[in-house]
Amino acid sequence: MKQNSTNWIVLKFGGTSVSSLANWKNIASVLDKKLSEGYRVCLVHSALSGVSNKLEKIIASASNGESEAIVSEIRDQHLELAEDLGLDADQLLGDEFSELEQLARGISLIQEAGYHVQARIMALGELMSTKLGAAYLNKLGLKAKWKDAREMLQSIPAKNASEKAQMLSAICDTAEDPELREELETEGELIITQGFIASNEEGDTVVLGRGGSDVSAAYFAAKLQAERLEIWTDVPGMFSSNPHAIPSARLLKQLSYMEAQEIATNGAKVLHPRCIMPARIHNIPIEIKWTANPEQRGTTISSTTADDEALVKAISVRDNVILVSMETLGMWQQVGFLADAFEIFKEYGLSIDLVSTSDSNVTVSLDPGANTHFNEIREPFVADLKSLCRVEIIESTSAVSLLGRHIRTILHQLGSAFEVFQEHEIYLVSQAANDLNFTFVVDSEQADRLVQQLHEQVISKSTGLASFGPTWEQINGVETETSVSREHWWKRKRETLIQLAEQEGPVYVYDSDHIDEIISNLGVLRSLNRLFYAVKANTNRELLQLFYERGLGFECVSIGEVAYILELFPDIERNRILFTPNFAPRTEYEQALREGIHVTIDNIFILQQWGSLFEGEEVFLRIDPGQGHGHHRHVRTGGVNSKFGIPISELKEVRSITERLQIAVKGMHSHLGSGIKDPASWKRTAIILAEAASLFDEVEILDVGGGLGVRENEMQSQLSLDEVETGLQEFKKGFPQYRLWMEPGRYLVATAGVLLARVTQVKGKGKLRYVGVETGMNSLIRPALYGSHHTIVNLSRDDEPGSITTNIVGPICETGDKLGIDRLFPESKEGDVILVANTGAYGHVMSSSYNMRAPAHEVVI
């Protein structure tokens, strides 16, 4: 709590919060509670939702006579809300309505609106909404005193600011104001006033710029030396990333002022960046709260930080960044180049955001918000700059920032996160001098995916830290798997599983009902003509039988897999088997052709050296799309760093061989990688394949590969099959001539499998606690090989809360033999049954008898 504070608190409610009866009921009960706790409340609120935009439109449409219609829209909106609140708006707002009409008429007469008039028009939004608010609260008996903010907040003339800025983005003093406090204390315990508006020294109305209500509230908090500033809004708080783009984004429970400033400045729209400074100067904590659900814990911003705070707290993206790249050899050791170049930026009023330099190049970024006039001055600016160096303007880029604190000290831990840049061109990297921000500028097209990957690598993996609250999905109770029941099957079947583990020791258990559900889910992908199960993900006979019975085909990568399928299902139609090997010996191709199954060629060498084998046959070509995707670099199978596929540049040569040998290229295939969460990926692959296919006459089928990602734990994002389907449908509209195939492995089996093992020993070492189990990387190598993060629970103590930070390890003689690190676990005992979830894919198939310890066997239930 703030020292020496008064019993004032300032509550600010945004436009959405004050636009419905339901929200006003919540507001009233919040106020009631605060008053009964002995607080004095200063309530600051915005205009009704959308009204400020409409007022701006009136100003903009001064000359085209549309303003009358907009004025009556605004009036209707207030009338409607007043009716819901049981108030008479005409009586309450008559003066404001006629002032608005007059001002609108005035500007359409003289066809222009000066800044003074603009400010007066904009101010009406808040003046009207607060009058309704005050009347409603009084009707409920809350004794709210309505005050005109212009009598309490005075703007100060800012140095060098234009008249426009002085009137429309005014700033006010942040000092304490004991006189105002005394005055308000005589007027009552609940004051209601407007955000966004103030007056200047001459007594004219001024406004604080869009989003300025937060800033007003912060000024009032400073003046009154409030104990707390509460910002009530339409989201639960600040999140680790934009939750609409990343549903697994996590609520940030606590932030320092500096961190909040950085996050707000870098694009989070929850809080106006300018409202933090006044609170910070007076050490007034800010709380962000959710009007629709007042009980939900939000974000607290203060000067305190806990020991176990995460260092990277948020990942943000700012779009439409413009880069100016300046290149000259002359700059090397030349005094004054930067000064000359920056002088030109200054001349054109361009404000520079990020800078990066090398011997021969300086690249700077321009924040679009601060440089709205760039396009108007672009030509002369570039011409002037060209007198100094070669200039390139790079557009359509986005700035992706890791935000937190002491970022420099944890760069080494970000190693795996940086792997995502293997596939992305980075134009500029910048580490802020304040050590709170690490920014990369990349192509806008890549930005969303990059944020998603970074979020998954950096934030979703850090569980149990004080700064992070629940995910957006958890707060909203969103269903997490398409139609698979929200509760994990293994929770329902807990007793059976415990019994199995106690009888059988380490064991993989697969749930056949769950697999049935997943197969039905994949039915969403109606654009696909055929599904092949990628056998490599799990070769359990009973599961293969299930897939066989449900009509799936089989994608095999070795002749061993082919032989196995043929042994299990001797009568299978041969066109249900697809052979997709890589660097396999010639004999495997001979055998596959003899069996009459589909064969995929992924290297021109095969045609050049063994061409005669394929004479007169039908084949598929595996194309390298130039880029790979996937959860880890080991599983990305596109691009120069991957050994797979024929590069597009070789296709003409391939065609001359296939034509000569009369080989029919019946299908094009591409598999980008495994564990892909970007739903647009398969559509993009299809487009690349269609382009490649246009070089050949006979192509009928495009196989877009596997790779459908699953979430390995609750914190990861979920791939939406609906969105995958939308992408494929869009593709099909443009290319109806092709049949589409897909070959998922992981998606069909991952969530259906769990690994069970009993606790052998526990150990405490320094601050760390180890729980040892009877099997480890010999059964499940994924955490050691890819750093994969599987949910792990102590099934025997499912009802006990996780309270101790624990590493769950196996018995193998390698330090990497860890199934999970830093997990919040209950106190565990020898014999407890531990469950590692989502291990149905690439679990048992990748196991070994390393250390002569037999891996877990398999049971299907």
Ligand code: LLP
């Ligand atoms: N098609 C081809 C040609 C493939 O190489 C693969 C997987 C798939 C389809 C199936 O991909 P899926 O739908 O399962 O993502 N061991 C790694 C995964 C390696 C994937 C290899 N290829 C892991 O545990 O994550």
